[in-house]
Amino acid sequence: MKNLSIVEKVWLVLGLSVISFSTVVAVSVFFTARNNITTQEMGEFMYETSKLASQVKTEFRAVDEFFTQAVTLSDPDLLATAQQNNEALLANISRLITLNPARATQLRSLQEDAAQYAEISAEIAQDFIDGVVDFTTVGSDIETKTALFERLNEQFNEFEENADSQFSMAIEALSENMNFALVFMLVLGGVLLALTISIGHYTANRISSSARELGDSLAELASGKGSLASRLPVHGRDELGVVATEFNQFITMLQSSFKDLTGIIEPLTASAHNLSKGMDRLDAMTESQTSDSQIVTQSMSELQLSVRDISQSASNAARNAESGHDLSQIGQEKTSTVVSYSQKLSNEIRQTQSVISDLADRTKDATEILKSINDIADQTNLLALNAAIEAARAGEQGRGFSVVADEVRSLSVKTSSSVTMIQDVLKQLNDNVSSAVGMMKVAVDVAQQSESLASDAGEYILKINNEIEQISLLNAQIAAATEEQSMATEQIVANTNKMTSSFVEAKTIQVSVYDISDKLRSLSDSLVSVSSKFET
Template sequence: MNWFSNMSIFKKVGLIFVLSVIIFAVNLGISTVAINKNRDTLSFMETKVAHRVELANQNVIYVQRLDELYTQAVSFADEDLLENANKTFVSLNDNLTDLSTTDQQETAVLSQLSNNLNEYNTMTLSLARGMLDGTIDMADVGQISQKKAKIFDKLTNGITVYKADKVDEFSSTIKEAGDRSEQSLYLSFSIGIALLVFMALATISIARAISGSAGDVANSLGELADGKGNLRHQLTVAGTDELGQVSSNFNRFLRLLADSIQRVVSVTSPLLDSASSLKERMAVATKATKQQSHDAKAVHMSMEEMRHSVNDISHSAQQAAEAAQVAEREATEGLAVVQRTVRISQELNSGIELASNSIHELAKDTESVGSILNVITSIADQTNLLALNAAIEAARAGEHGRGFAVVADEVRALASKTADATKEIRGVLEKLKIAAESSVSTMDVAITKSSENERYAKDTGEVLSSIQSKIVSINSMNTHIASATEQQSLVAAHVANNVVEMNASFEQTLGILAEVQGISEGLDGFANELNHATSQFKL
């Protein structure tokens, strides 16, 4: 019965209708044949049998009347009675001739009756004429009368038997018509019961198939709605009809949904790792920047002290040498601090670039998830359109398509729920994308500021290196203390300004890093929400 299972529901219902029409046509044909036969039988009875019975009854009457008229004509010597007897003979003979024409099967019997009638009439008429005319020999009357009586008895018996046969034929014809009508009724009743049984079996089969497939789909959708469904579970596909296509398309949808969720899950795990790593590195960068700010303040204080020392040199040459040594030592320490600041700035720049790259990858992954959601939305729209077409076809099928219309409505509801869920995920992804874009912009600004900070630190290093060389020159050129101290004062003031600017830059960097830290925490929260949403599905 695979061919029946692979037929569409429309064709199944059509096949049932065609078989019903065929059975109805056969039943109608049998009834028509029976009715036609009964009509022919009734027509035969009306035109042939009834006419024969009527003529047979007339013949019985005519033969008795013929004998009575001849007897009365002789008894009363009445020519009119003799003439009436002759007319009766003619009528009886005409009836026998008519019967011979219409009753071909009894031609021999009717011919014998006609001969007996003619013989009887000739003998009786001759006897009556002779007795009326007085020309007959009375000695021959007895012999002639006996012979006439024998012929009359034979004629009467023949006509009576023929009448009985025709009456029996009439009765058997009526009985045959009644039996045929009864057989036609029984046959029609049997075919009607068979048709009802067949329609009941076919209806139960189709209803069971619809109920089974719809039940499987409803159970799977219920499990998915409760968060207990397995996306790898497949419905049993029985046949290629509309229900089989619904099960097959539902399986395809589950496979596509499982693959899409799997891709989202595969993106979620790296996203969580990246968010956690970014959060940790931002904490490290913040700590390093605070340390740099503290060091910058220390450098600023050192430069202030150096400037005051240079001013004191102008008042005392002796103190200038000592101050030069102190300045040289402090310049060396300042250079080390600046070099450490440059190194930390480079590490900060590298960390920010790495965080920026991670956020860029996050933005790309978000766009990839958006593409997957577009595919899911397209599938939901196609499923909704298919369910709508199925509902239209079910409406066309009328009463037989009511169950399938319920299935089509359930499928449309599933497509709507899928579309709503996709919209919710898309909204979360849009928030995530906006946060990622904001993080990218912020990190770009942070990279720029970090590069400026590195450049300022290098400038500071160069300045401190210059200070160190100047202090060495002071030690070797005490004769130029005045001019050297003036130059050192200017340089110290410039370095102090640079340190102030560097400290302000560090403060600004700390603010930016705080914002980036907040963004990374938000990104980590979004990743956790996405992971929680995808964990509701079993893959």
């Protein structure tokens, strides 16, 4: 119980109440169910059995009476009535067999005996009605009938008594169950109620005691007569136990705080006096710093003007560098164009040189051909000369052939002369081609040098352009830096102005600090008075 919280204790009481109620209800339901079963058996089995037992006994006697009257009066109607009553008797015995399966053998025996009794009685009555009675055998039939009647009557009486006894015992058991259930529920309810009341009373006393102790301790502390060394007793781990533990921890902390406070009061008073002296020295220092801050403000204003001039110059240099960068970029583009055209010119000169070299080769071939033609002309001339000699020898007959030979020789001479002239022209052409080839080689070398120089010029212009970009970047950085320095100097000027204002405000605050030091001394005296109210 000590380790349970208040909520758990309350729930324990409620749980016991619920268990008590549930137990009483369960017991009531149990005994009610048993009584209902007994009552149902009484209504459906015992009462019906008792009623049928009495009815069977009465019907059997009525059957016997009707058979006796039928014999006495020899009346067939009485015989029919007796047989009808006997059928009703046998049907009721069958119902008893259905209701009492445990006693079915006994009841079937009774049913067989009743049927045999009715059969014998009906034969005797019918013989008397018909007037054919055999008195030699009727005596024995009557004796058998009488014996069956006595046995059946005894058995019907016994069965009726058993049914009545069983019905009476069921009623007595039902009454006993009801009485036992009433007594058991009263005892159980009383025990559970006493247990619930005991636990509730114990829980309420514990809660009330803990709350009262806590209230007394707080009242004692509030009156200023309490001792910080006193502690609340802790009786358990419930909420009030936790409150008592936390309260004791709070008192312990408060006791420690008052002890620390007592040790702080004297240094606090001394600190208040030292604070007053320090404020005097701070006043003198503030005056000196105010004068220095005014000098710094004036110097920073002059520096701000200088930084603005530097920033303007850096901005102009950045613009000039940007213009130079644009011009160098244009020069680089022009140089690239010159290099491109130089490369094209060099290629054209190389192609022309190739064509002229080919022409020189063809001229050499033509010279060889003309040499062959000249040799052929010489041979032709020699042959014409031989022909002329042979024609002269032939005389008149060879005159025509001589004319032809003269013409052939004249033609060979002209051919040789023409070949000589062509050879002179080809020689001159070959000399010119050789000269042109030499000049083209020179032109190719010049074009290559021009291309190389243009390429070198483009690279230098590119380097100049890169240097200009670096200069432009540096100028931009210088301009940005000087701009930032200008803003910084403006901020510094503003801060020095604020610092000057702060010094003025500090003088005002110093007056307030003097007042605070006085109040601090008064406060230390009050703390001494308050701490003296509690014993530590």
